[in-house]
Amino acid sequence: MADARYVLAVDQGTTSTRAIVFDAAGNGLATAQREFSQHYPERGWVEHDPEVIWRDTLETMRAALAESGLHASAIAGIGITNQRETVVVWDRETGVPVHRAIVWQDRRTADVCAALRDAGHEPEVRAKTGLLLDPYFSATKVAWILDHVEGARERAEAGALAFGTIDSFLLWRLTGGRVHATDPTNAGRTLLYDIRADRWDTDLCKLFRVPMAMLPLVHDNSHVFGHTAPGLFDAAIPIAGIAGDQQAALFGQACFSAGMAKATYGTGCFLLLNTGSEAELSDDKLLATPAYRLAGKTTYALEGSIFVAGAAIKWLRDGLGVIAHASETSGLATGVPDSHGVYMVPAFVGLGAPHWDPDARAAIFGLTLDATGAHLARAALEAVAYQTMDLVDAMIAGGADRPATIRIDGGMAANDWLCQFIADMLGVTVERPAHLETTALGAAFLAGLAMGVWRDLDTLAGLVRATDRFVPAMADDRRAELRRGWHAAISRTLTTRDQSRG
Ligand SMILES: Nc1ncnc2c1ncn2[C@@H]1O[C@H](COP(=O)(O)OP(=O)(O)O)[C@@H](O)[C@H]1O
Numbered sequence: 001m002a003d004a005r006y007v008l009a010v011d012q013g014t015t016s017t018r019a020i021v022f023d024a025a026g027n028g029l030a031t032a033q034r035e036f037s038q039h040y041p042e043r044g045w046v047e048h049d050p051e052v053i054w055r056d057t058l059e060t061m062r063a064a065l066a067e068s069g070l071h072a073s074a075i076a077g078i079g080i081t082n083q084r085e086t087v088v089v090w091d092r093e094t095g096v097p098v099h100r101a102i103v104w105q106d107r108r109t110a111d112v113c114a115a116l117r118d119a120g121h122e123p124e125v126r127a128k129t130g131l132l133l134d135p136y137f138s139a140t141k142v143a144w145i146l147d148h149v150e151g152a153r154e155r156a157e158a159g160a161l162a163f164g165t166i167d168s169f170l171l172w173r174l175t176g177g178r179v180h181a182t183d184p185t186n187a188g189r190t191l192l193y194d195i196r197a198d199r200w201d202t203d204l205c206k207l208f209r210v211p212m213a214m215l216p217l218v219h220d221n222s223h224v225f226g227h228t229a230p231g232l233f234d235a236a237i238p239i240a241g242i243a244g245d246q247q248a249a250l251f252g253q254a255c256f257s258a259g260m261a262k263a264t265y266g267t268g269c270f271l272l273l274n275t276g277s278e279a280e281l282s283d284d285k286l287l288a289t290p291a292y293r294l295a296g297k298t299t300y301a302l303e304g305s306i307f308v309a310g311a312a313i314k315w316l317r318d319g320l321g322v323i324a325h326a327s328e329t330s331g332l333a334t335g336v337p338d339s340h341g342v343y344m345v346p347a348f349v350g351l352g353a354p355h356w357d358p359d360a361r362a363a364i365f366g367l368t369l370d371a372t373g374a375h376l377a378r379a380a381l382e383a384v385a386y387q388t389m390d391l392v393d394a395m396i397a398g399g400a401d402r403p404a405t406i407r408i409d410g411g412m413a414a415n416d417w418l419c420q421f422i423a424d425m426l427g428v429t430v431e432r433p434a435h436l437e438t439t440a441l442g443a444a445f446l447a448g449l450a451m452g453v454w455r456d457l458d459t460l461a462g463l464v465r466a467t468d469r470f471v472p473a474m475a476d477d478r479r480a481e482l483r484r485g486w487h488a489a490i491s492r493t494l495t496t497r498d499q500s501r502g
Pocket residue numbers: 013014015016265266267268309310311312313314326327328329330410411412413414415
């Protein structure tokens with residue numbers, strides 16, 4: 001529709017689902033958000049209910065649209081962005097999932113990954129996918145469902161079951177079961193996708209025992225994937241953009257040139273550095289991953305993945321009851337001069353980059369009888385910065401230049417004290433945009449590009465501006481002292497299996 005100038009983005013994250021209506025200037029006009037339940041059926045397992053995710057997605061999309069006062073026909077396109085790697089397997093006939101979604105944080109397949117590593121498969125897997133053999137990624141979770149749900153493997157081989165990451169499942173539901181597709185940023189996190197050849201890999205599917213008949217088609221990130229089914233909205237809306245949430249944030253931060261980096265602080269923290277048209281695989285334990293594919297041309301990123309950032313704050317709130325709201329951590333952290341020697345290593349679901357230790361578990365070091373909740377809150381925030389520092393160190397050790405600035409976003413980036421502490425520990429200027437919803441904005445950009453709301457990347461870059469800058473200010477000896485304390489705590493948390501991996 002020629003006068004449709006707005007874009008509706010849905011950001012299906014690990015802890016909440018939100019929908020935002022953006023105008024052509026990139027302003028968020030209306031937002032709706034729902035937090036949803038996490039299921040922890042066993043130690044180290046994390047599951048989501050796909051029906052709740054679908055219900056929340058539809059409700060937040062409808063609520064944001066209603067709040068904006070716009071008719072559905074004014075929406076040029078829908079952009080979907082999502083928690084990545086999380087696995088849904090559903091019946092193609094009924095659309096019903098055969099199991100709860102197994103979440104990216106779930107560690108149940110750690111032994112399978114270790115066995116594949118011991119059998120010498122990691123170099124081949126890494127060369128093709130840019131990833132590592134870790135339970136974080138989708139493939140072993142898909143196989144787990146096929147092996148544990150009665151009859152699933154046979155039905156999958158016969159083509160009766162579909163696998164998708166959350167984007168793919170939502171696309172399926174939004175199109176009324178007509179479209180089974182995804183994009184390279186999500187496909188590239190499964191361990192089944194050759195990121196340079198840009199296709200599902202037959203050998204990897206055999207290795208991980210995932211039938212190819214289950215896999216979605218892979219299209220460019222900015223592409224008309226399909227239209228919403230009759231009855232969902234007052235008009236059929238094209239679904240015109242899809243990207244995994246971390247790549248969407250890179251896009252929403254307009255990190256379009258090689259060397260530009262962003263870090264998103266949500267449940268986890270993910271630092272992505274644009275590496276241009278090359279997928280760079282160095283020996284630094286970071287990941288090579290598609291950043292976006294436009295008109296058939298892929299731009300890649302180097303990624304450092306931290307599994308727990310805001311999740312540690314959520315634990316302080318829900319697990320310990322030390323705080324009632326995440327935002328209280330700011331006042332607590334500034335109310336004490338330091339963490340009083342307390343270090344928290346938030347390995348609640350193992351450790352991601354650069355350690356890749358699925359068996360590590362969280363630990364708190366340095367407690368004395370006069371330690372308080374404020375020290376704990378401060379240690380939880382500090383750990384987020386220390387982990388980011390380790391990622392930047394790994395990038396530099398792998399041959400990358402220290403980025404001049406890092407653009408940050410995500411729920412935790414609202415915390416000014418944390419932003420300054422990150423700048424201090426990284427020795428890098430941290431830039432924060434006025435609106436922290438850059439993940440949703442990135443999905444909106446992708447959809448709007450496909451529908452002609454925006455012409456090109458330069459137009460998008462012109463819409464993105466940093467409003468806050470945090471410049472490193474900490475004395476070198478203080479930074480060195482904190483680094484030492486953190487590295488001592490980390491080395492006491494790692495398990496033997498990780499250390500043997502070198
Ligand atoms: N002011 C704050 N200080 C510290 N942490 C915060 C603050 N506000 C939100 N958070 C944390 O940020 C996370 C929410 O960020 P969000 O980007 O919505 O996450 P996700 O997309 O992963 O669900 C939660 O884990 C919450 O505890």
